[in-house]
Amino acid sequence: GAVVSQHPSRVICKSGTSVKIECRSLDFQATTMFWYRQFPKKSLMLMATSNEGSKATYEQGVEKDKFLINHASLTLSTLTVTSAHPEDSSFYICSANTPGQGFSDTQYFGPGTRLTVL
Amino acid sequence: GNSVTQMEGPVTLSEEAFLTINCTYTATGYPSLFWYVQYPGEGLQLLLKATKADDKGSNKGFEATYRKETTSFHLEKGSVQVSDSAVYFCALTPNQAGTALIFGKGTTLSVSS
Numbered sequence: 001g002a003v004v005s006q007h008p009s010r011v012i013c014k015s016g017t018s019v020k021i022e023c024r025s026l027d028f029q030a031t032t033m034f035w036y037r038q039f040p041k042k043s044l045m046l047m048a049t050s051n052e053g054s055k056a057t058y059e060q061g062v063e064k065d066k067f068l069i070n071h072a073s074l075t076l077s078t079l080t081v082t083s084a085h086p087e088d089s090s091f092y093i094c095s096a097n098t099p100g101q102g103f104s105d106t107q108y109f110g111p112g113t114r115l116t117v118l
Numbered sequence: 119g120n121s122v123t124q125m126e127g128p129v130t131l132s133e134e135a136f137l138t139i140n141c142t143y144t145a146t147g148y149p150s151l152f153w154y155v156q157y158p159g160e161g162l163q164l165l166l167k168a169t170k171a172d173d174k175g176s177n178k179g180f181e182a183t184y185r186k187e188t189t190s191f192h193l194e195k196g197s198v199q200v201s202d203s204a205v206y207f208c209a210l211t212p213n214q215a216g217t218a219l220i221f222g223k224g225t226t227l228s229v230s231s
Binding site for chain 1 (some may be wrong): 154219222223
């Protein structure tokens with residue numbers, strides 16, 4: 001089946017620094033990727049929808065200047081947490097759709113990235 | 119709007135017990151419904167799905183039936199194992215191209231031997 005990878009799997013950074021998380025579709029091209037945030041014991045919150053070659057669409061309440069998303073190719077989307085603060089500590093998960101399917105049941109999830117901001 | 123409501127956890131069972139995790143949804147149109155599982159330290163995996171009313175999704179002994187009349191998609195398993203311990207998420211998609219999944223809050227299942 002389709003595989004989505006994320007890098008890094010864990011990152012610890014100091015407050016005020018920026019962190020980049022990569023999401024790659026390894027064996028398929030993904031025109032749409034999604035970024036989620038998962039809080040402890042809570043569900044996944046959709047942050048933004050990333051479309052290849054265009055600007056990301058952010059959900060209400062998500063700061064687009066803080067969470068920069070770039071989808072430069074059909075196999076790579078990046079999420080950059082700028083000027084990270086301890087409240088940004090969370091588990092970030094990406095998912096990717098296979099093109100031409102139309103429905104989200106072809107979404108494949110990455111293993112997630114645990115961000116800890118000190 | 120679209121939303122998913124799951125029963126609160128944690129659910130604690132002994133091995134070989136019967137499992138039910140309730141899930142109800144609110145949606146416009148005709149959504150597809152899913153159960154995802156997240157094992158400790160791992161990413162989300164699709165467990166099963168149903169794309170229309172009365173469909174039954176099944177996998178690894180788990181089943182769920184798409185009930186439009188009660189807007190439900192309850193997850194069941196006749197005999198749980200310790201290895202089933204995980205967080206289970208009910209989700210839907212409104213079946214529009216390029217739309218993300220809408221998740222419930224997740225239910226933690228803990229099975230002891």
